[in-house]
Amino acid sequence: MLAPLRPKSARxxxxxxxxxxxxxxxxxxxxxxxxxxxxxxxxxxxxxLYWNLVAASHTGERxxxxxxxLLPGKQLLNNLGFAWNQVDMxxxxxxxxxxxxxxxxxxxxxxxLAGFAFAKLPFRGRGALLSLVVATMTxxxxxxxIPLYRxxxxxxxxxxxxxxxxxxxxxxxxxxxxxxxxxxxLPMELVEAARVDGAHSLRIVWHVVFPVARPAMAxxxxxxxxxxxxxxxxxxxxxxxxxxPTLQVAxxxxxxxxxxxxxxxxxxxxxxxxxPLLLVFxxxxxxxxxxxxxxxxxx
Numbered sequence: 001m002l003a004p005l006r007p008k009s010a011r012x013x014x015x016x017x018x019x020x021x022x023x024x025x026x027x028x029x030x031x032x033x034x035x036x037x038x039x040x041x042x043x044x045x046x047x048x049l050y051w052n053l054v055a056a057s058h059t060g061e062r063x064x065x066x067x068x069x070l071l072p073g074k075q076l077l078n079n080l081g082f083a084w085n086q087v088d089m090x091x092x093x094x095x096x097x098x099x100x101x102x103x104x105x106x107x108x109x110x111x112x113l114a115g116f117a118f119a120k121l122p123f124r125g126r127g128a129l130l131s132l133v134v135a136t137m138t139x140x141x142x143x144x145x146i147p148l149y150r151x152x153x154x155x156x157x158x159x160x161x162x163x164x165x166x167x168x169x170x171x172x173x174x175x176x177x178x179x180x181x182x183x184x185x186l187p188m189e190l191v192e193a194a195r196v197d198g199a200h201s202l203r204i205v206w207h208v209v210f211p212v213a214r215p216a217m218a219x220x221x222x223x224x225x226x227x228x229x230x231x232x233x234x235x236x237x238x239x240x241x242x243x244x245p246t247l248q249v250a251x252x253x254x255x256x257x258x259x260x261x262x263x264x265x266x267x268x269x270x271x272x273x274x275x276p277l278l279l280v281f282x283x284x285x286x287x288x289x290x291x292x293x294x295x296x297x298x299x
Contacts, residue, residue, distance in 0.1 A: 049274070056080075056271045060262035079268040083254060086265070087241060089272055092250035096229055097276070099161055099246060103168045104225040108217050110170040115178025116209050120191055130179070136172045145237060152238060159243035164235050168228065174220050181216040182209070222281070229277060247273040 055063045057076035062069060083089060117123070118130050148167055157163040186209065194204045210217070232248040239245050241253045247269075254269045 052267050052271050052274070055264055056268040058264055060264040063263045063267070075264065076268075079264055080272070083265050083268040083272065087245070087250040087254050087269075089247070089250060089269065092245050092247045093272075093276070095161060095244055096247040096273075099164050099235075100225050100228040102165050103228040104221045106165075106169040107171050107174045107224045108221045111174030111178045111220060112182075112209065112213050112217060113205065114170070114175045115180075115182050116186075116205065116213075118175070118179040119182040120186060120188060130176075133172050133175055137176075141233065145234070148234070149237060158238065159240050161239075161244055163238040164231075164246070167234070168231075171224065174224065177220055178213065178216060182213055185216070186212045225280065226277060229273075 051068075051070075053076075054069055054072050056079055058069050058073040059075055062073065114133075118126060144167075152158055152160075152163040190208050190212075191204060194208050199207070230248065231246075232252075235246045235249050236252060239249050241249055251266070251269045251273065254266050
């Protein structure tokens with residue numbers, strides 16, 4: 001005889017000797033207040049981007065008038081064309097893509113290697129060296145401007161993209177981030193099993209470390225890419241708007257003329273510099289969210 005089916009709403013049976021707490025096994029649903037809060041958060045997050053689009057579609061005089069416009073205008077295409085040609089936004093976009101991509105790839109690679117060494121490879125002075133790496137995060141970047149400027153001028157790299165890429169090949173934050181992730185996500189048994197099978201260090205990194213660290217690498221790559229894309233301080237010193245500018249350096253001279261600044265053109269340039277980041281996040285957003293939540297649920 002077949003056993004009667006248990007209703008879906010029934011609570012799961014408790015193991016012998018244990019009692020289930022009230023509400024265990026039930027599926028919780030978001031209430032109306034949750035959706036209201038999410039809607040408010042989405043509005044607050046998206047409104048600046050929307051108003052940037054609105055301001056880019058009006059003239060400079062209308063943008064600074066009160067009350068500010070809240071609906072799109074008819075000047076978007078004109079402002080886009082003017083902003084694109086005034087400071088050669090095409091070249092700046094290509095330069096920024098090259099710089100941000102190289103910085104993100106190198107930071108992810110070197111940070112993963114260093115994080116694996118600090119997390120799983122025993123060597124003398126590991127704790128002291130890790131403390132020294134983390135301590136460098138407290139040094140303001142402004143203190144290194146003069147030495148870096150002298151180095152790039154002596155090497156003849158002024159107004160060259162390598163002057164922006166090479167000082168940012170690795171970051172202490174990336175090393176610490178990857179070390180903390182691999183410390184929990186990578187079992188030492190996997191590394192030891194690979195060594196027993198005769199795998200050398202590079203093969204272990206390629207076949208064991210990289211697959212495990214992929215979620216954290218995606219998160220770190222996204223964070224570094226965005227930070228490098230928006231970096232202004234050092235590129236403004238090492239590059240010139242008329243040479244090999246990045247987007248932020250090009251935007252510094254956008255909209256200026258006749259002792260006035262066209263705020264609509266400036267916001268149009270800001271809109272152009274934001275769209276590629278939105279596209280990158282659209283392609284990598286799933287991996288970034290997965291990397292952030294990795295390890296939040298334990299088996």
